[in-house]
Amino acid sequence: MQPLITISHVEKSFGTMPVLRDISMTIAKGECACIIGPSGSGKSTLLRCINGLVPVTSGSILVDSIEVNDPHLDKLALRRKVGIVFQQYNLFPHKTAIQNIAMAPIHVLNRPKDEAYENARRLLAKVKLSEKADAYPGELSGGQQQRVAIARSLAMNPMVMLFDEVTAALDPETKKEVLFTIRDLAAEGMTCVLVTHEMGFASEVADHVYFTDGGRIVEAGTPTEIFKAARNERTRAFLSQVL
């Protein structure tokens, strides 16, 4: 089967500082991939490269046969296929929850308003926030904001969802709400790429786990291979600190 995302030999440097070195991975449709590793190992940059927020220096990223590393890249077409959720939620503070969700479908996909709002209401129900439709982001807790942010990305009907440390700013309780939402998404067959420090969650939902350090993929495998029987010294050292 043709993989949905093919990353081959991607290099990225900020100035003279290399952030990603020779990254290659493939992600199949419906797969849930988790990227773990210490801070500054380039995990977030890799996600941003996948949806074209950060241009790569060399190498190739194919998302559903769109080449991201192409000067003539149609960024808007790429971003309609790729949803991303950030650590700091980044909701639009001047719009209510439901407006946040319906905005992009109305203005970017030119959907009729009624249809967009109906879909937004359905998505709010999916993330269990129906009663907060008319609340502004400032009136929502971190976990609620993050679930709205997930619904906002889903409203664009993406083929793949990227999650960039989405629970890092949340307390253990609200973390759970968000993680359950992501788990349900993965169970429904949504292709997910997660950058996360939640090892328990990664071992539960991931099909593949990638351990990165210093801009390289140090080790990759199934959750059992990585968490139970890591072969690499560096992986074992990292996991012994966090598990």
Next chain:
Amino acid sequence: MRPVQSSSLPVLLTPNRTARDPLPSLTAIIQSRLLFVSLLGTFFISCGISAAYSAAGAQPSLSILDVLLKWAPLVFGGFLFNIAVSIASMALGTASGLLLGLGQISPSRPISKTSWFLTQFFRNSPWLVLLFFAMFLLPFDLKIGSVTVPLPAWFKAIIGLALPVMANVAEIVRGGIKSIPLSQWESAESLAFSRRQILWQIILPQAFKRMIPPWMNLYAILTMATTLISVVGIQDSMTLTKAALVAEGRLDLYLPFYMMLLLMFFAYCYPIARLTQSLESRVAVKF
């Protein structure tokens, strides 16, 4: 640049209030403001001092208050003209300043560089010099085909004052836009919004709220600066006050007359300053 704070305005007396306060009602401003009372007091004391002068000079003439009342309508008419000029300059300056501010953040380098240069040039020039430039560089009339449109002096003065306003508005717009975190751009971009959509639907609606206080601040400064047009020979409240004083030819009238003019501007600008202050604290609390 951070948005201009209103603390540069001569607003006194109220301690820093952090709570969200209601917009001050007009009566509240007049009743509770010691400043206003003391200004009025100064006005009448100056009348008194001048009266003492004139008693010493033994001039058989009208009392100071009678003279003031005689000329007040004329001076007030001139004052209304100042207000009209300030509104027109502000409108012109805001429209062009908005374009210039947006130009500064344009992705096109020639546009952003030109906008930056124009902004810096007009922002760092004395207002009076710009006014002279406008008065003497603009032609007396414009020939558009066979039609000749005269450019009256007041119109040129409006343009002259609009130039520094434009540059300051440009900075307010740029500062307002820059004050919105980059993460807002990033998340909008990732939702496939185009640059124009991001600017007009996500960034500017948030930035406008922050631009309003410094914009009002600028308007109050402009209103006070409109008296500069008297220097280039336009009949405003300042010119008329001077003319009235010449006509009366009494030294004892100088203080009360200029005090009256000051009071008119104060009564107009002070509420604006108060409103700016309370709007500012609202915006501050919101974030």
